[in-house]
Amino acid sequence: MGQAGRERALREYSLAAMMRRHEAMFTELLIAKGIWQLAHS
Amino acid sequence: MTYTVTQTSNDLSTPLLSCVTGRKPVKVVLLLQDLYYGGTQSQTLELAKRLDRRFFDVEIWSLIGGADFAPRAKEYGIPVTWLTGRPKVGPHLLAPLWNKLGQGGVDILLPLTVVPNIWGRIFGRLHKVPVIIGACRGGDALPKQHERFLWRFADHHMCNTSELKNQLTGRLGIAQERITVIANGVDTDKFSPPAEEFKPVRQVILCVARFAPAKDHETLIRAFQIAAPHFPGAELWMVGEGPLKANVSKLVARSKQRGRMRVYDGTLDLIPFYHQASILVLSSIGRSWGFWPATPNAWPWARPDASAPCANIPWRP
Numbered sequence A: 001m002g003q004a005g006r007e008r009a010l011r012e013y014s015l016a017a018m019m020r021r022h023e024a025m026f027t028e029l030l031i032a033k034g035i036w037q038l039a040h041s
Numbered sequence B: 001m002t003y004t005v006t007q008t009s010n011d012l013s014t015p016l017l018s019c020v021t022g023r024k025p026v027k028v029v030l031l032l033q034d035l036y037y038g039g040t041q042s043q044t045l046e047l048a049k050r051l052d053r054r055f056f057d058v059e060i061w062s063l064i065g066g067a068d069f070a071p072r073a074k075e076y077g078i079p080v081t082w083l084t085g086r087p088k089v090g091p092h093l094l095a096p097l098w099n100k101l102g103q104g105g106v107d108i109l110l111p112l113t114v115v116p117n118i119w120g121r122i123f124g125r126l127h128k129v130p131v132i133i134g135a136c137r138g139g140d141a142l143p144k145q146h147e148r149f150l151w152r153f154a155d156h157h158m159c160n161t162s163e164l165k166n167q168l169t170g171r172l173g174i175a176q177e178r179i180t181v182i183a184n185g186v187d188t189d190k191f192s193p194p195a196e197e198f199k200p201v202r203q204v205i206l207c208v209a210r211f212a213p214a215k216d217h218e219t220l221i222r223a224f225q226i227a228a229p230h231f232p233g234a235e236l237w238m239v240g241e242g243p244l245k246a247n248v249s250k251l252v253a254r255s256k257q258r259g260r261m262r263v264y265d266g267t268l269d270l271i272p273f274y275h276q277a278s279i280l281v282l283s284s285i286g287r288s289w290g291f292w293p294a295t296p297n298a299w300p301w302a303r304p305d306a307s308a309p310c311a312n313i314p315w316r317p
Helices: A003-013 A015-032 B039-050 B070-076 B091-102 B114-126 B147-153 B162-172 B217-230 B245-254 B271-276 B291-301
Strands: A036-038 B003-005 B026-032 B056-062 B080-082 B108-111 B131-136 B156-159 B179-181 B203-208 B234-240 B261-265 B277-282 B305-307
Touching: A003 A015, A015 A036, A015 B026, A015 B039, A015 B108, A015 B131, A015 B156, B026 B039, B026 B114, B039 B056, B039 B070, B091 B114, B108 B114, B114 B131, B114 B147, B131 B147, B131 B162, B147 B162, B156 B162, B162 B179, B203 B217, B203 B271, B217 B234, B217 B245, B234 B271, B245 B261, B271 B277
Parallel strands: A036 B003, B026 B056, B026 B108, B056 B080, B108 B131, B131 B156, B156 B179, B203 B234, B203 B277, B234 B261, B277 B305
Antiparallel strands: none
16 A cells, blocks of 8 residues: 555544544534534524 | 534544533443444444543443453443343343433434344434434345334434445435445554564465355355465465354365365454455455455555455545
């Protein structure tokens, strides 16, 4: 795997990316349900 | 009462949340059928380990017994509750699940694999869990977990391939914005190229997969029997656990190529196997079945891979 491929793997398919996407999904759903509220809203 | 989020971002280079004020962490329950060896179980543990504890209070509930991954859960400090101790699913798991959800306190319920996605969603909705996320992992998930009827019991869906998202939007008409695709993650620190002294010395074709119908080891063995005479040094190693393991072992034992095929027990440490592999292979039946859990782990090694036709290979190393 070249450097570009490794960078893409880290960005798209690393465990960190997987976790961040879950956190983003959870956050959006909690905001949508009114459990969390954005500060500027 | 609402709770304030001062920043959110999907940009992976910045913190997702800078601050949530006014409440204790949100309780997230990851509901699994079991903790036997499997890709979903592995990904669930890695997710639970990494979710930010300032914001998310994570637990794993397991419907039945099975503790292959229990040592890892303990190592990661993840609370695990086994709702029953029996080795197989059955009606016995319904009352414990109903009662556990009835105790309340769950903010986000994420059921993973088929049985949790059926009963977790139904019971979670009846118990008014605020956020329920249906998970579709694997090409057979949609019919098995009755998505046609049960998708409405979820606030949102999560798939590990875009192909599955297409099926949910196309076949069932679920709105695009209600589905998030999250590919399985690779531990890019752990899975790195081996040191020179650990480079493969054999010609190993490696298959890491549950011995289950969807993985179709029978086809893999037949393919190896065809290819083996042309590649006298090649060996086929199959690693995992599952209901068809004995059948696969019998097929191997009856084969003329049995001296070149090995069946290994599932293990938490797969790195020695990957270090010896020249080719990784999955013969999964469906287009996206089981492709991700093993193949991304091969990327750091940059081995060529062979897979059943798969609509969800975005790129090759």
